[in-house]
Amino acid sequence: MARAATTSDVFNAVAEPRRREILIFLLGRERPVTDVVEQLRIEQPAVSKHLRVLRDVGLVRVRRNGRHKLYQTRAEGMKPLHEWSAIFERYWSHQLMRVKERAENMAGAGEKETAKP
Amino acid sequence: MARAATTSDVFNAVAEPRRREILIFLLGRERPVTDVVEQLRIEQPAVSKHLRVLRDVGLVRVRRNGRHKLYQTRAEGMKPLHEWSAIFERYWSHQLMRVKERAENMAGAGEKETAKP
DNA sequence: TATATACATGCCCATATGGGAATATGTCAA
DNA sequence: TTGACATATTCCCATATGGGCATGTATATA
Known part of the structure; x- marks a missing residue:
């Protein structure tokens, strides 16, 4: 084995900077491939390949x-990504984080946890 | 050239399923590497490598x-991802999308756009 | 100091994949 | 039907990188 089975999903699709550009470009408006090629200065075959990936994961419709x-961006396709990142939202505040930390340290006092000094 | 310069950023870091697991596991609580190894059943060197990537992009602190x-997840590091995906939020409703589409088609009637039938 | 524990790194391999060039496929226009 | 335009696919190469294995480094304990 090597390099985790590509599980071409939304997370992978969006990891490519070019594809992110394309998604923004195709947001809210249908565009022919040529427009993408010209506006984003990407070679046509490359655009077609990126669009193929985006289509396979449901991020664009044709x-x-x-x-x-x-082509047009299917915004709904971004939901999994948005919802996943939202999990972290409640920890953005350091204050909240510390509170939760203390609470869990107390709750887990008897476990096999590595104790803090 | 080949395979876009890895620009090891948050988007890339999160594209790995294993790393997503680790991020969730380390959310809100500090954990030693051994815990990750045991709980997530990943070989220790692999864990260290993933943690290295996550650390480089600011998604965990040590x-x-x-x-x-x-190690603990730095939730703030997820902000760029969350904010980017939020761009698509207002297009999630098909209703809204159609409205915007029509408006833009009218506005762009005189441009070089490929007209719709 | 010697040893065990905890973690990080180096090395190698296998594979995934972005880009370029050429070519194939599909559609309209003459 | 032929030709031009639009898009997709194939082939190849170069590189990035995940995992396994062995080893290196740091720290605590005996």
């Missing part, structure tokens, strides 16, 4: 219009 | 305590 294919 | 090193 619709054919004549010779063009119109 | 503190030495005797022979142990106590």
